[in-house]
Amino acid sequence: xxxxxxxxxxxxxxxxxxxxxxxxxxxxxxxxxxxxxxxxxxxxxxxxxxxxxxxxxxxxxxxxxxxxxxxxxxxxxxxxxxxxxxxxxxxxxxxxxxxxxxxxxxxxxxxxxxxx
Amino acid sequence: xxxxxxxxxxxxxxxxxxxxxxxxxxxxxxxxxxxxxxxxxxxxxxxxxxxxxxxxxxxxxxxxxxxxxxxxxxxxxxxxxxxxxxxxxxxxxxxxxxxxxxxxxxxxxxxxx
Numbered sequence: 001x002x003x004x005x006x007x008x009x010x011x012x013x014x015x016x017x018x019x020x021x022x023x024x025x026x027x028x029x030x031x032x033x034x035x036x037x038x039x040x041x042x043x044x045x046x047x048x049x050x051x052x053x054x055x056x057x058x059x060x061x062x063x064x065x066x067x068x069x070x071x072x073x074x075x076x077x078x079x080x081x082x083x084x085x086x087x088x089x090x091x092x093x094x095x096x097x098x099x100x101x102x103x104x105x106x107x108x109x110x111x112x113x114x115x116x
Numbered sequence: 117x118x119x120x121x122x123x124x125x126x127x128x129x130x131x132x133x134x135x136x137x138x139x140x141x142x143x144x145x146x147x148x149x150x151x152x153x154x155x156x157x158x159x160x161x162x163x164x165x166x167x168x169x170x171x172x173x174x175x176x177x178x179x180x181x182x183x184x185x186x187x188x189x190x191x192x193x194x195x196x197x198x199x200x201x202x203x204x205x206x207x208x209x210x211x212x213x214x215x216x217x218x219x220x221x222x223x224x225x226x227x228x229x
Binding site for chain 2 (some may be wrong): 050
């Protein structure tokens with residue numbers, strides 16, 4: 001079974017600064033997808049970014065980018081120019097591409113605080 | 117397109133009762149998954165339905181069940197409620213394709229007294 005670990009329960013960053021959230025995962029599969037979701041106080045889960053494991057290029061979405069290290073099974077999220085609206089719980093998630101279905105395995109989450 | 121909708125948004129039940137939660141996926145999405153979120157256990161996968169068939173199931177007791185209708189709307193049912201069933205229940209839908217990215221609804225917050 002796959003596991004996802006987020007070792008930072010809480011992180012804080014100053015507005016306009018850069019912060020990196022860590023995620024590691026354990027799998028014996030070679031084909032899979034990785035995601036970062038944010039969950040603000042409204043509790044709505046919002047997709048931030050996704051990465052296909054077969055792609056060597058790191059995904060980017062505006063101020064959000066990932067550092068995907070397949071051999072190390074590491075998938076960190078970098079948020080540049082942090083904004084107050086980035087404050088949320090961030091979850092790293094894994095999905096197999098070798099079995100049918102969309103089932104996600106989530107990490108424990110990292111609570112991000114953005115200080116003005 | 118309208119997003120994933122879930123009803124009701126909030127629910128209070130007592131132990132022993134049963135509850136039914138509803139989820140309407142994004143138009144065109146045929147897969148619906150359910151997750152339970154609690155402070156102690158985090159986000160846990162309940163089950164997934166695709167074209168009215170259960171495609172995956174998590175490690176939950178048989179009191180948790182679900183179904184999907186021909187229009188892809190899904191319901192989950194919890195019978196004989198326990199205090200520990202108090203949680204946020206999230207529904208997600210995905211578009212059939214290579215990545216099948218899941219998009220989440222706002223959740224139903226269930227409180228069992």
